[in-house]
Structure formats: structure tokens, C-alpha cells
Amino acid sequence: MLQTLRYRAWAVVATVLALAGSLLAVGASSTPAHAVPTTIPLKITNNSGRGDQVYIYNVGTELATGRQGWADASGTFHPWPAGGNPPIPAPDAAITGPAAGQSTTIRMPKFSGRVYMSFGQKLVFKLATGGLVQPAVQNPSDPNRNILFHWAEYTLNDSGVWFNSSQVDMFAVPYSVGVQRSDGSTTTAGRLKSGGYNGFFNALRGQSGGWGNLIQTRSDGTVLRALAPLYGMETGALPASVMDDYINRVWSKYASSTLTVTPFGDQPNTKYYGRVSGDVMNFTNGSGAVVTSFQKPDADSIFGCHKKLDAPNDQVRGPISRTLCAGFNRSTLLTNPNQPDTSSSGFYQDGVTNHYARHIHAQMADGKAYAFAFDDVGNHESLVHDGNPREAYLTLDPFN
Template identity: 75%
Template sequence: MLSRLKVLASAGAATALVGALLGFGLPTTADAAVPDTIPLEVKNDSGRGEQLYIYDIGTSLATGQQGWADADGTFHPWPEGGNPPTPAPDASIPGPAAGQSATIRIPKFSGRIYFSYGRKLDFRLTTGGLVQPAVQNPSDPNHDILFNWSEYTLNDAGLWLNSTQVDMFSAPYSVGVRRADGGTVTTGRLKPGGYHAVFDALRAQSGWGGLIQTRSDGTVLRALAPGHGMENGDLPGNVMDDYVDRVWQKYSGTTLTVTPFGDQPDIRYYGRASGDVMNFTDASGAVVTSFQKPDADSVFGCHKLLDAPNDTVRGPISRTLCAAFNRSTLLVNSEQPDASAANFYQDAVTNHYARVIHDRMADSKAYAFAFDDVGNQESLVHDGDPQQAYLTLDPLD
């Protein structure tokens, strides 16, 4: 199971995707059917007239080096950085004009495909590697640029390509892959009018409109994910407290059953709250892990008090809890994960950012929080023998 392309949730961790994928048992070698590079068609349906810039940035799976790929798919390692950070080499690839398409080649990589409108992104290098844009910081040099990114891993086992809103919701796009049989799978497209509808819904939700960032010329740039919004004080830190308190009260007298592996229904863990701790036991009654009562930051980021290590017990339980807290399904179903999307986001206290994004997606799929792939709600395409990848920049309507 691809349980978590997220490890990228922090803007500085773009190269962690391969660790997430490989750590969950995906094969790293197959029959060598996947070539060293595959074509990526970038289609500019945005309707915007500014110059478009494309970047392919990540970690080479052949060497483990961080770097960037040019339009031909050739890998270039980053030079040594500094302290303070030094400017990175210009890794931009001129993108197609509005209404046009261009094809580049992407190598066996784990990282991100960035795109920006009107201005090149400002990447810096420290002694520890690349500094990713972090627009939750008002002084970030990329703060006033309209941009977004997709995450991908291409290796001998195939291609995993997603659209992501884990850090922010911004310039819309969809992703796709063409299979060997000629069929194409796509995801990530908004409903007509969905882009502005997301911002309108956040403004209408009391307390959540502060996530939206607007440029001085009036251009709406993005909505920050709630965890980043809390860092800036744009979302109250106690926004999930009422729901968490009700969950803890319920499971002080009721057992929460977690079945974390869809293909292993006999593996179950049982949670009961006592004080500020929820203990999980296995079938023998032995305590296998415990969680402190989480705050909103832990819920939205699926970290800290809901940390999910890459193991076989705590991590899978935590991923299930994280999804259930964000979707607010714990009070309506004591068997988790909840398989019924009709139950998601129904409580007044929920991750409204994730709610409005999923509601505006054409196929209801999104990566609106770290473990949105629990229950296969994620916007991801995968194929073991990819013939071509697609990145389509959609209208900002």
C-alpha cells in the first residue's frame, strides 16, 4: 500500500518521497522495462499569458544525489551550498505558452515538478542541500509568485505521480499516465469553477478565510494548508480541540478498533482512552503503542503526537487515526478506517480545508493532508510500465 507520499508535507522535504515509497515495500527493481527517462507532456490550459517555467527537482535514484534535470532528462547535481544560503543554478525550463503543449523527459527520480507563472522561482542551497519554497513564511522570496508542484517517483517498478495540496492549494493542474495498452489514467482536475469555489468556501467558513494569501495586485495566490496557517496565526490553534475532547470522552468507555491493512483484515488493534492517553492493544491484550491526546497541529500535520514511523504497528495505527481525525469520522464509526466517504467531514469541527478541496475535485480525489491515501482518497496515478506522463495546467476559474 502506498501509505504516504506525504512525508513531503514540509516544504523542505521534497526528496523524501522515495523513502516513503520504498519504505512501504514497493519493489525497487522489476524486469528493467522502465527506461531511464520517460516523456512528460506539459499542456498549458491555464489561459494565462505570462511566461511559464518548469522545474524537475529531486533525488537521483541511481546515485542518491540531490539535483535537477534539464528538458532532456539529464541529471545535474547541486553544487555545494553555503550559510547563509547561496543561489542555486538556474534549473528552469521554459514552458509552453497558453494553449500549447511541450514535452520534456523526466529521469528516474524522486522529487517534484514545479511550475511558476510570470517569474522564475528562487531556489537556494545551504550546506545541507536545497531550500524549498516555504510560502508560509511572508519573507520567502517566492511568496508573491503564483506557482505549484506535483510529486513523483519514477523507478524500475514504474511511475507514481500525484497532485498535492498537502502544503497549499494553488494554481490548479491534473496529472496522468499512459499505459502500455494505450489507455490513459488521470486525476487532480477540479470541477468547472472549482478553483474560485475553494477560496469562496474557505472565506464562508468562520475562521478559515485567513488561510488565503493574496498578492498586492489582487491576485489570489494560494490557500495555506491548516498546519502552515497555524504557524502564522491565520488559524486558531484550538480549532480541533472540541472534536478531540469528544473523541477522548467517547473512547474512554468504548473500544476503537483499527484495521490498518486492507489486505490483512485479521490484524486489528484496540484503543481505549484513559486520562490524556489512548492505549492500543493487540488481540492478546498486550499494549502495543500509546498516543497522547493530540492538538490540532498534530492532527493536520499527522506528526508530533500523531507521529507515524515507518514500522508495522505504530505507523499504520497513526496513519489511520490521522485520517479519521481530519475527516471527523471517529464519533460516527468505532471501526476505522471508515470506508464510507459519505461520513467524511460531516462534523462541524473538521479539516474544512480538506473538505472543500475534495468537494470541488471532479473525481473527489485529493492529497489534502498527509495520509489522505488511507482508503484510497488520494489524487495519484501509477503504472508499472509507463509510456508517457502528463501534467496539464488547468484554468484558474
């Protein structure tokens, strides 16, 4: 799925989001299925301070049928028509968003999907034979390359709503998400500190090693986004060797000592023990039997939490891989042989680390963000959840 200058079909992303919602729902809520209505309101507030026309898109997978499509402002689902090869234009799914200082309320259906918001221009979506083609702005020829946009991700099902901000692919628009619980109280996530938007880009520009090359601008000087390091490597903005020194030190350390992984917070007795032999880290269980092995990863595998750090949806390899991915991105594997390390005070302290994620977390009001795929290890993600939500919120925050 993650190829150089590739298009991304929605089907894979939606499946992952739906699965995540289902897994979170198990044991997370005793709310009866009938308590969550077919749609809930999503209040979108434009505090951006920008005068651009905002466009909203609600795209994803209908959970009841598994069909891909989009929802209009009323929450009515519209399946995508058949795609083509080459991809053909998708129907216009844009919803006119609120002007600066105003709010608009739309409805969220039982979906696993994304809420896109673009400034000044509508996004270009196309349909391939495998589903919706997502914007892929690491591709210089992508038609959305010069549009300022971002997205939030959510799952709404019979067990409630999970709604998160995301910088897994890029950091572009300052925004936050929220939910009003059944008791009337609210919770929010993803809000930057005052000055955090400029603070992030200034910090990235000042970071040695090519990290400032992740920033993309428009010809008129408008800052559009910073690509996540995975895509920065695809474009050549970051060297493929950017994590090699840290990887080599980790491999050397655990050739003569043991890395202990306790992947489940509610199962403290479930432990796996990693030791390096050559280019392989083998993990054994308490009986000494090898349960899974990992080839020595590269930066691509670490930033994408895939390939040599693939994380299948199982109860052994996937949870261990998630833990390793978080440890590499946060550079905690050398300082703590017991993983996951859940105390943020020790994150990103090595000179070789995911500086993109480091600077994002440093600018968040509560320190939480989805800056890489498994940033939820240890609950450091920007997520709101409620089992019986009254209303969800998406706020476009100030760019200054």
C-alpha cells in the first residue's frame, strides 16, 4: 500500500479504522446498542482566522454494509459509483463549511472514515477500480498538491464514537476534535498551544539533518504542510539512513542483553523476551519458545510501522511490533529495556529520533498527538471517545 508516489485506495484504510473501532469497543463500553443513534451531530467551528472558503468532506465505509461512499450534510450515505482504470472523477461530495468565526453542523453516520477540510479550493477525488483514490501529496503531480487541507478520522458504531486528530501522514492545518458525553460534559483533543502552529514549523526548519525539507510551500509562499518522515523519505527530503545509527546501537545492545516487552497493560504477566542474533531479533515466551522474529529494521519500516515491523491483528506479533515501533520512534529502546515505556518524560531524548513527532508533541496543549501510526501505545494519542455521544466537534484553530 505504501509505495513511492502511490495512490491510496480507501478500502485498506477504512478496514483498519473499522477494526480499530471494533477492538476498542470490546470491553470499553457497556452501552446498549440502541443507545447510539443512526447519526450524531458534528459541529464544525472555524476559528482559523483565514478568509478562505472552507469545504468539508465526509468519506469512508458504511459499517452496516461495508460499502465505500460519502455522507452529505444530513448524514445520508451515498455509495461511490464504480471506478475505472485509469481513475475517473468522483461525484462532488463537498459540503460548504463555515466562514471565519462561524459554525456549521452536519451529521455523522455510522461510518469508519475521514472528515476532510480544505481551504480555498475543493479537493480532487477520483475512483479507481479498487475504491476511492485519496490525496497523496508526496506525489508532485497529485492534483491536491497545492491545496491547503487536512483531515480527522473517526469511527461511529453501536458502541459509540472514536474521533481523533491525525498527523500520521502530515501536519498541515491546526484543528482539534471533541465530543459531548451523555452527561453533558465535553472532552477535546488535538489542540495546539498558543503559537504552536508557527512553533512547530520553526522548530522543524531549525532541526539539523534535513528535517526542514519535509515542509512543502505553494508558489505564493503559503506554507501547506510538513510531510511525515515516511513520505519525506519517498520524496528524498530525508536520507534513507536517517535512523541507522540508533538502529545499530539498539541491535548491539540486545545482542548481549534482553529486551522485555509487556504489550498488554491489563495482562502484566504476558511477557516476551527479545534477543538479537545477527540481523534478527527473536522473541521468546516464558517457556523459552520462539514466538516471532524481526529482521533488523530500516527507517522506512520504523516511520511507517510496517514492512520489517509489520503488525498483524493477532495477539503476539502485532502487539510486540507496535511496542517496537513506538520504542524506535520515541527512541526509548536504549534507555529502558522494559517496553513499552509509557512515561513521556523519556521520549525523543536521543539525538537520532523521529524529530517530526517530537516537535508535534512539544506543541500540543496536552502533549498528545497521532504523529506516527502507533502513537497510541501508552495512550499518547489525540483521541476522544464516548459510548453514548450527544454531539461531536471539529474546530479549525488559529494558524498564528
